[in-house]
Every structure is written in C-alpha cells, then in structure tokens.
Amino acid sequence: MNKNKLTRRDFLKMAGVTSAGLALSACGIDFTKLPDPTVTASITPSPTSTQTPFPTPGTLASLKDLELWISDFVNSYGGKIKLYETDFGASELVNKIRTNPESFTQTKVIDGKEYSFVMVNDVPLGIAGEDRKWGESSLRILAELKGIELEFAWAGDDFLRQHNISSEKYVELSKLIGDSFIIGGGVQTQQVFQSFTTQDWQRVVKNWSDIKEQLQNNIVPAGYPYYLDYGKEMISQVTKASISGNPKMRGLWLMHLGNGLDSIVKGNFSSQELSNILEFIIKSIVLSFPEISRWNATDELVNAYVTEEPELRFWYQIFDKSPNQVQISDVADLMILIAKFIKEVNSNLEVIICEDAILDFNNAYAPWSINAFNKVLENISSKSQSYLFKGVDCQFNVWVYDGLDIDKMKENIKKWSEWGFKLFGSETMIVSGDVSSNRRTQGVLLGKVDPIEQQDLMYAQLLQLYLDAQAPTFGFGELGDMDNWLEMGDDPLYNSAPGIFDKNYKKKSCYFVLAKTLFANI
DSSP states (O other), X not given: OOOOOOHHHHHHTSTTOOOOBOOOOOSSOOGGGOOOOSOOOOSSOOOEEEOOOOSOHHHHHTOTHHHHHHHHHHHTTTTOEEETTEEEOHHHHHHHHHHOGGGGEEEEEETTEXXXXXXXXXEEEEEEOTTOOEEEOOHHXXXXXXXXXXXXXOOOHHHHHHTTOOHHHXXXXXXXXXXXXXXXXXXXXXXXXXXXXXXXXXXXXHTHHHHHHHHHTTOOXXXXXXXXXXXXXXXXXXXXXXXXXXXXXXXXXXSBTTOOOXXXXXXXXXXXXXXXXXXXXXXXXXXXOTTOOEEEEEESHHHHHHHTOXXXXXXXXXXXXXXXXXXXXXXXXXXXXXXXXXXXHOTTSEEEEEESSSSOTTOTTOHHHHHHHHHHHHHHHHTTOGGGOOEEEEOOEEETTTOOOHXXXXXXXXXXXXTTOXXXXXXXXEEOSSSOTTOOOOOTTXXXXXXXXXXXXXXXXXXXXXXXXXXXXXXXXXSSGGXXXXXXXXSOOTTOOOSXXXXXXXXXXXXHHHHXXXXXXX
C-alpha cells in the first residue's frame, strides 16, 4: 500500500489558490528531429490537403505579423531552426518566406471550407479562411477546427497580483488556448464554507426539513455565512477574458481528498446528519454558481483512499464506516452520491471524476492509484451508475524521466470504456526538471533523453491519445511557467518548467508541438 502523501494536496490546501495551466518546454532543439508520437491514427477522415500557392501570395509577402509569428517560433527553439539542412534565424527565415511564399503555404479543405496555412517544418503558424485575411493559427483556432476544447485552470487576479504576474499578459495568452476554463479556489468547499461554525452546521441539521424543500426548488437557503465573492469574481474575470463572452467552465473541489471541515468534524454528527450536510454543501455550491456547467464530483478521492490517512476518510461516516473499515465500494458509493446531488440540481450538468496518477504506468508510486481507481470504476459500473458521469479527468502531473507507456494507457482507457466511462479532460503538467512533482530523483529515462525534447514528445503523445479516444477536451493544470503551482507554497519545486509559456510569457517549443499535432489530425 502506498504510504506516500499526495504532493499536490499541500498546494491545493491554500484557500483561493487555483492551479493553472498548460505544460511544455523549449529552447534550442532541431524541430525536424522531434520523434513522432507513439499514437498516430487520426479519429477523422483526412481532409483534402495540397501544397499549393496561396491565391494572393503578395499579401503574405508583405504581412507585418509574419515577423512576429516566425520570431516566436524560432526563438522557442533557441533562436535557430533547421530547414532544408540549413540553420535559419528568425530574420533569415522571414526573408526566405517573403521571397517565395508559395513554398510555405498549404491549403486544407475542412468541413467544405478552404483554409490556407503558413507552414514551417509541418507547424502551422498562420491561417487564412475564405476571406483571404491572414491571422495567427493559435492552438484555440486549430482546436476549434478539430472539434476539441482546450481548457486550463484560471488563476484569478488576486493570485496573479500576489505572485507579480501580469494580468494583461495572462489574459492575452489565455486567448491563444481556448474558451473553456477550470475554476478552482473560488468555488471549492473550503472557500464557500470557511466562515461556517459548528453552530451553523447544527442549524442546518435542525432545519433540514425546510432546507431540503428549498434545495428541491433550486433555492439556496438564506441566513448562512457563505463566502461567494471570490468565486463570483473569478467567474466574472473568466467571462471578460473569454473570446465569446460565454465561456464554458468546470468547477473543482466539491469533494477534495475526502477530509471534512474542522467545523463539521467537531460537531460529532450522526451518519444521517452528515449525509444531509453533504447534500447541503454540494447543492448550495452548485446553485450559487449557475454559470458553471461542469463539475468535478470528486478530486483525488482515490489517491486519498490509498494513503490510508484517517482524516481523508471522514465522509465515509455517512455509510457508518470508520476509517479502517472503508472499502473500494464505499469510495464508489460516495462518488455516486455526490453525482446524484449535482444531477438533482440540474440534470444537464456534466459530472466528472478527477484523479491523478491513474495512467502514469512508469511512475513508481502510481500502481496503487491505478489499481484502486479501476476497481472503483468497475464497482460503479456494476451498480449501473456509470451514466451519471460524463467522463474521467486525468491530472497528468508527470515527469520527463518517467515517460509514457502509451500502449498500457490505451488498454486502460479501453477498460474504462467497457465500464461506461469516457476519457474527458486533463490538467496536464509535464515537469522537465531534475525532480518529479512527487519529489523523486530516479526515473527510467534519466540520463537517456534530452528533457526538452522528451517534454515535447510527451505532450504530443498525450494530445494524440486524447484525439484518438475522441475525448471532448484536453486541458492543462496551469497557463504557463509564470503561474506554476509547483514553485509556490511551503515546499516549492523550482526549475520544474511544466508550462507551454515560459516565465517571460513567451511560447515554448511544446506550444508548437501541440499545434503540429492538432494540424496533423484536422
């Protein structure tokens, strides 16, 4: 049994601090030497693709934005890329494209519409539609053409100010990713109910009959000290930052790990009273934030279970179980109960199960989580309750020196599918430093791979895995290295560099690897 505590837990305890994310790395590698992803099959028929001159190449030849696109691309590889067996700097490459734009232009017919792309080493840097106007072919645009959402965890203005992160630049980069956001700290149980006392919970129990009726009518019970301001503010920030003004949002941490608030623990409530309190918690939060259409029913509940820490098994008292009596079936039942509470508020809400290390087959600490999680899903399926869940979110706090066992990952995803569960999203972070996120210094690939090239490869592999599984979303645990939660908190892990943007808000090579992967699958 794994006795190692969950590394991420210590960071996520910080009320109001949301992880944020996209994770990849860069600097000075030959793009043409990047290994192909292990998984290569596309989930859609190949569109018409031709190497053909753009109808108005003169426009591209004089386009000012071309310099910016090429500069970002070349600088992400250390200032030089290899093209036609020759090294090119940014200005040299711009001149070459302006001289012969036709050779750097490729067209694709997608859903009956023709698009032209500026291509360098199979990476799309610019795009023009039928209006013949060139623009940057961002990850957001490529993902929209493919039909997959890219999401990341929103940090929040307070967090950005606290860590001297430019809000303006943060929002600017977010628009390159997508219109789907993960909301953490502001809507979590520890935030919303931070001012509740044991006496408040006793009032909930005493007035349960009236409260139950209000919840059934989708009314948040009044007269209680909820703290909703931060969550509301984060939703407002996301809405303003979004491209559409109507973003998709996923809420986290309704049930994180399984520990109870001190004010509840001190109440010595009965199992039925705790069940009522949990229903009050879940439904009050979901009702308070109607803008959120997706909710994680649980976060890292299985990882908490395998640690065997008593305080992380508090809520199983609902089933009259002491910490040492909790079984896999109880974990499944708690997930089912929370999912039902969410669905009772609104049957159209999407419910997600979120866990870490459930596909990390090369992580020495992961087998316990993988085996336990599979048993939980199988147990939910045996009770015919899989229909409650939209899918599984894999956090992927992975390390370049572990690598990925794609074949085993695909086999495991197939098992989930047989039990009625789909691969949904991710909160991907790929650490490229010498120490893993759970503080290991030994990995199977240590000394055998270049960490930046390996990080690029792993991101391409993971995105391809999600595309092949027809997952609706692919996401990131942060926006970039500037808001990397691994370097914050009481035990920071420096030089981990897991983001697709560096600390100076610049695109890293992994950003372009993702663009290449998306384009290859359109």
